[in-house]
Structures are given as structure tokens and as C-alpha cells.
Amino acid sequence: MSIHTVHRSQNHLAWDKTLAPILNIQSGETVTFDCLDASNGQITPTSLPASLATLDFTTLDQVSGPVHIASALPGDTLQVDVLSIETAEWGWTGLFPGFGLLQDEFAGDTPALRIWKIDRESGLAVWEGGEGGGTALKVTVRPFCGEMGVARGLEGKWSTIPPYNTGGNVDTRYLTAGSTLYLPVEVEGALFSCGDGHAAQGDGGTAIETPVKVSLRFTVLKNKPYTKTPHFHARNLPAENEYYTTTGVDPDLKEATRAAVRHMIEFLVAEKGLSRVDAYMLCSVAGDLRLHEVVDMPNYVVGMMMPLSVFAS
Structure with a gap:
């Protein structure tokens, strides 16, 4: 089986179905992506909070690719x-005043930057603590790519900042090694990219x-018409079940939630033989609704997570 590589310099800043692929592969093949962090290399281990004031925001959240998958x-x-x-x-981790869920409450603050080892x-x-000391913190590392998506079928260039029904900046922490993501294909070849x-x-x-190196295997599926937004099968979750998750992606949080449930119903009917x-x-008895992504406007990502243990014989 062929293994291919996408290098750090092979990236782009918009989802655009007219982009020429930097790599052409067959279904079933594996690609390793070497990705810069979301700052596109502007932040380094020695950066100070003042560095945020000079960031070129037009180059943030670049994605590596696109990769063309034959038969998609x-x-x-x-x-x-x-x-x-x-x-x-x-x-x-950075605080950018005027950005995020509480952007109005932190609009007057100065930029803040924390470097983690x-x-x-x-x-x-x-x-190791804030300016002048402070409490040291430790967080368990469970790495994933915040950006994983395919080109939209719509005309034009689409920012990599928000998530879409075709993926992108879904920022879903369950897409760790061992998990599987499912994306709806809207253009010939899919044109997959990832990063963040x-x-x-x-x-x-x-x-x-953080910069990452990620290896992904791509398979084209012809029999999953219910995949209208990102779905994923989450594995390797500490002290949790395996989950199959459907998502809703919408600028209205309620509509994103309704869509996530609706897509789970479609999955259960198609794959598990249940009536609607x-x-x-x-969904009401066993499904977990979770907010996966709420900071990259205008869209929210809501997941309906179904524990697969409910289907155990």
C-alpha cells in the first residue's frame, strides 16, 4: 500500500473546489501530513504576549492539502x-480580545499568550504559571486535528475559520488516533485538507x-447517503464507551442541535434497522448532545453521540 506525504509548505487558506490538488491518491491509501500550528508558524516556543499584536491574521488557520482521492x-x-x-x-493558548464565545466580555482585555511544554x-x-508566577497546570494530552474537511460544492473561496457541513474547523476533540471521520463529498476527488x-x-x-504530524487513511464509500454533515466513530476514550456521532452545523444553535438529532435518526434507520x-x-434515552465547537463564527457544531454499547448482543 502506498504511503504519501504532504509537507508543511503545501497549504492553503480557503476551501475552494477550483484548487489544484498537490497529491492524487487511490481509495484505501494513506497520507502523512506535516502541519504547522494554527498561527502558520508565527508563534514559537519563545513568543511573548506582545507577539499577538503583530500577528498576520490573514494567514491563520491554514490547512495542508488538498488531496484528490480517485473515485470520490x-x-x-x-x-x-x-x-x-x-x-x-x-x-x-491565546486570548484574542473580541474573539470567542465571550468576546463581548473580553473585548477590552489585552492579548494573552500561554506557552505549554x-x-x-x-x-x-x-x-508553569502566569506572569510573575501563579498556579502551575497539567493537562492530559489527547492530540487531534482541529481542521479536517473537503472542498465545498459551492462556488468561491470559503474561509477556513468556520466549520461547514463538509467539515473544516470542526474542533472536535474525539478525532484522536484510532477514530474515524466520515465526510460528505461535494466535488469530484473530494479535495481533502487538514491542519490546526x-x-x-x-x-x-x-x-x-501545536504543530502535528498525522497519518490518515482514506476510503471512498458509495453507500452512505445519510452522511450530510461530519460523522465520526470515536474510539480510545478513557472511561467512556465507543460512540458513533452525527453532527449539526448551523449559525443557529437550536437548528444545529435539531440537525444533529435528525442525522442520528437517519443513521439508526439506515444502519441499525430501527423505525424512525x-x-x-x-436518541432521547441513550444519546448525548454535546457542544463540539462554539467559538469559530458564524457556525456552531453540535454532536449527537450514541454509545455503541446499546447495540451489544
């Missing part, structure tokens, strides 16, 4: 298996940003 056609589903992901030995052997990210490495993140939030009524009741 509109209406298909692209299965993306996360085989491995490795962080750098450092990461950063990542110990890959222990699996911990360590922040995260060492750790809570549901809905921002992350410890039984599927709806199961």
Missing part, C-alpha cells in the same frame, strides 16, 4: 481513519495549539 464523487462519503498523530514538544513520554502538557493541530481541548472550546419512531426514542 458528489454524493459519496469519504472515510478518514486517524492512524497516528504526534505533537511537537510545545504548544500555545508537552512531554510526549508522560502524555502531559504543563503550563491540538494537543488538548475541552468540548466546545479552544485548544493547546424507535430511533427518535433511542
